[in-house]
Amino acid sequence: MNDEGFSRIGMSAANFKSAMHNVEFEGDEVVTIQTGESLLEASLRAGIQHLHVCGGKGKCSTCRVLILEGHSNLSAPNNKEKQLNKKLSFLPDIRLACQTTVQVGTVKLKRIIRDDSDIGYYVGKDAVQTPQQIGEELEMVLLFFDIRNFTTFSEAHFPFDVIHVIRKLFSVFQTILESHGGKIIELMGDGFYAVFQCESDIHAAVRDAVQAGLSILEKLNSLNESYFKPHFMHIIQAGIGVHVGKVISGEIELNSISHRFVMGSPVNIASRLQNATKELNNSFIISSEVHNHLPASMQSNRSAFVNLKGVNGDVRVFLMGTPYNP
Ligand code: FES
Incomplete structure (x- = not known):
């Protein structure tokens, strides 16, 4: 046995004292486990290729196991497990292996997510295991941008004209974003979303x-005055929403090209703030969390309350733009 299997959950072989219980991983093998040691630690120590995408932090569900026998011999679900059960409505006999220990006796269980195609990526011998590739929790500022009523414009113009307009706008906006440390993560038709990473100073990222x-x-x-009005007889309006929070950021390789992904509830909230621009008749809406990090010189004295899908009750947001219909 070597320390290789412990690398992602911060364990070393020296941490273990004598084993006291047996755990049968159905379809794998019987593993000895020390009181207080997690099921995941024991399975990795035994060389079982047990998926654990978040590194055993209780922040995913990939290590989950189905308990077949010995339910009462296990530790009670901790808060991380309770939260996950609430979110995913798991039955009581499904447990997170990284959060569950054996208190007494023996246990029989089965790994649930065990597709061979997962193994090479996460836990195999040649596993790709940098935090960026697997996904890491980072604080980021999320900016969503969307062109208002673009369907009307696209239906009235040639497709090549429409593509030209989108290309012109997005390349100009990309330059602006990059000059402030932002990066476009995804284009979505007539919109995009960008991220600003909070390296060490969240205030600076929010301000940027x-x-x-x-x-x-x-x-x-x-551009409306100098280009779109004279050449296309159209004024383009847009909505922007900005929020800040902890997200999971990582990379996915498709067709040998690495794509960055950023996911988490702050992303959804930023998107819904952008959607709320129409309802609140203002082109730029930021969350209270973002507003709180701004210097006084950039703060707004215009706020409103809005209901955002997935958030309980009305939330206070701040208006940074101008009305669509003054
Ligand atoms: S490894 Fe992610 S919750 Fe157990």
């Missing part, structure tokens, strides 16, 4: 994101 949003709207105004 809000400043980028303001600069994008300012640039859009000038």
Whole structure:
């Protein structure tokens, strides 16, 4: 036995004292386990290729096991397990292996997620295991941008004209975002979302994101006057929503090209803030969390309450843009 199997959950062989219980991993093998040791630690120590995408932190569900015998010999679900059960409505005999220990006697269980195609990526011998590739929790500022009523414009113009307009806008906006430390993660038809990573200073990242949003709207105004109005007889309006929070960021390789992904509830909230621009008749909406991190010189004295899907009750948001219909 070596320390290789413990690397992702921060264990070393020296941590273990004598084994006291037996756990039968159905379809794998019988493993000895020390009181207080998690099921995941024991299975990895025995060389079982047990999926554990978040590294045993109780922040995914990939290590889950189905308890076949000996339910009462296990530790009670801790808060992390209770939260997961609530979110995913798991039955009581499904447990997170990284959060569950054996208190007495023997236990029989079965790993649930055990598709061979997962193994090479996460836990195999040549596993790709950098945090960026597997996914890591990071604090980020999320900016969602969307063009208002673009269907009307696209239906009235040639497809090549429409593509030209989108290309022109997004390349200009990308330059603005990058000059403020932002990066577009995904294009979504007539919109996109970008992230600003909080390296060490969350205030700076928030300020950069809000400043980028303001600069994008300012640039859009000038392009409307100098380009879209004279050449396309159209004024383009847009909505921007910004929120900050902890997300999971990582990479997915498709067709040998690495794509970055950013996921988590702050992403959904930023998207819904952008959606709320229409309801609140204002082109730029930021969450209270974002507003709290702004310097006084950038704060707004215009706020409103709005109901965001997935968030209980109305939340206070701040209006940073201009009305669509003054
Ligand atoms: S490894 Fe992620 S919850 Fe157990």
